[in-house]
Amino acid sequence: MGARKAGHSSQGSALARQDSVEAVFAYYGDLFMRPMAQGGFTPLVNVGEAEAFRQLLGDVIDTHLDTRSDEGERRILQHARVELTATQQAQGSGDLVRRLVNVCTTLLALPGVRRGGQWASSRLMAGHLAQVTRYLARSEADHDGRTLDERIRSRLLSFLHEDRPTVVIAHSLGSVVALEALHHYQGSIPLLVTVGSPIGMRTVVHPRLLPQPPATPNCVHRWLNFWDRDDIIAPRPRLERAILPNAAGCLPLTDRVDSDGIWVHTATKYLAQASVAGPVMEALRLRAAGDGGPG
Template sequence: MKPRLVFVHGVGGLRNTAADLDEWMRALVMGAKAAGHSRRVSQLVYAGAVDVHFAYYGDLFTNGQAQGAAPEDGLSASAALIELLLEAVDDRLAETDDAHETRVLRRAKAQLAPEGEPQGAGDVVRRALNAANTLLALPGLSKIGGWVSAKVMLHQLGQVRRYLARKDADGSGLGLDWRIRARVVQELNPAGPTVVVAHSLGTVVAFEALHDYAGAVPLLVTLGSPIGMRTAVRPRMRPQPLQVPAAVGNWLNFWDRDDFVVGQPQLEKFVAANSTSVLPVSRRVDSDGVWVHPAAKYLATPGVAGPVIEALEAATAA
């Protein structure tokens, strides 16, 4: 049985999965060649030695809405989204030394958590929209997922909140989070090894899905993960306390200092080892460009692509 490479995407609108898969693979090939694996890439990817799948779940967030529309429950219910944005702003303020960025972040923080103002539902909407508009002034931030407006930005970041809310049941009573994880699990390969590469919200989804998976995952790669967000994400994940899924034989977590979405990046500090003593290993990468969160940015770096190709080669030889 061929080993399998499964990509798990993050937040965003409706996707052309074929185009996304092509973009991610081209980035992986570029990074692998830069890491000195040109021959391995040709054998593994171009010769078809590995099955490649793209786990898509973005349509489950639409509920029949047009791309970029506000979620059904409205922005007024988004106190958790305020929390997510505020935590991201605080973490970035602690890291940046850029004067313009600091001014933008401080203004956004004041809009998210103003002193002496009412905290009703309508106020939450106003604060979130005002802060999102302010944050879009950061260089490159609008490029994360086509964030052409504050509403689109909040809608897509709101997908993290909606997943972790464990609601939005379908006619069978299955929650949105369960249905999303099922999309990921169906792309895995229980008859052989699967290397999983997950991005953004997809890292949360993959982590939870793999806890219910009995197959072999020789390598889990997480890119730009929000798992380290100490209040908005981490305590809402399951199962608690956080532990490396038993199926995972190795976990590499990559983060870029300039990635606005990443919280506390050293996941090994608060995710316990599994029964085979596997812990996450967090590694910083430095990408080029003004916006570094997209998965292709990470995959094109040698430090990310190299281990993926090496894991696939080992799985093929096993």
């Protein structure tokens, strides 16, 4: 739909059929599964993980309090802040996790979060958000000693082909994964698109990125970053203020999109925007014309 809005109807149809390009989805959600986990929420297992998650929620709440003027939204955020402060008196990881799930219940009342389907419950919301802190913990090693974040980056890199240019679209935590993984990539990325990115979160995400200080990978020629005001995961969207340029001077360029307010965080919601899909289709067209087809 976004390609059609941007005037690339035929290219969009060809992309869906994979007539001229290879489109792949680098899925790594299975790597977050823990043995004996029940339901859609994989519980935090220790106080350290829960504390990092508490800090992440605090960054989300405080940033939205700084940027939102609607009184109803501010009341919701202020209530969530009071609940979050109360978590500091929690006894043990189990009590802390329960209180943090209650904070997520409050945040679900925000516009753009309360309606729509991906987070049907506060436990599911907490489970998804906690994936960010679990990735950045650099722990959960497998029997070969590879930490969770290493395995996720390896999964992403396995989908890239250094013998041909590749356009990368990275969503949410995927933007963190892509930023780190592409520093180890020797191929060419003519366009990196990030949507709903938490990279700019100052407390939990930005200071834990590798390498430090965070910079655009040298393989990236152009980086476009998009955010929606109602996207709770992208509270500090201006990544150009948080990322250093690469050797060629490339920095992320941020633009805002406005969806219909019904669960705006999904990648499909972003890609339905002409301003997001248009540059992607143009990059694919240029690379196909010059190189016989990008990945």
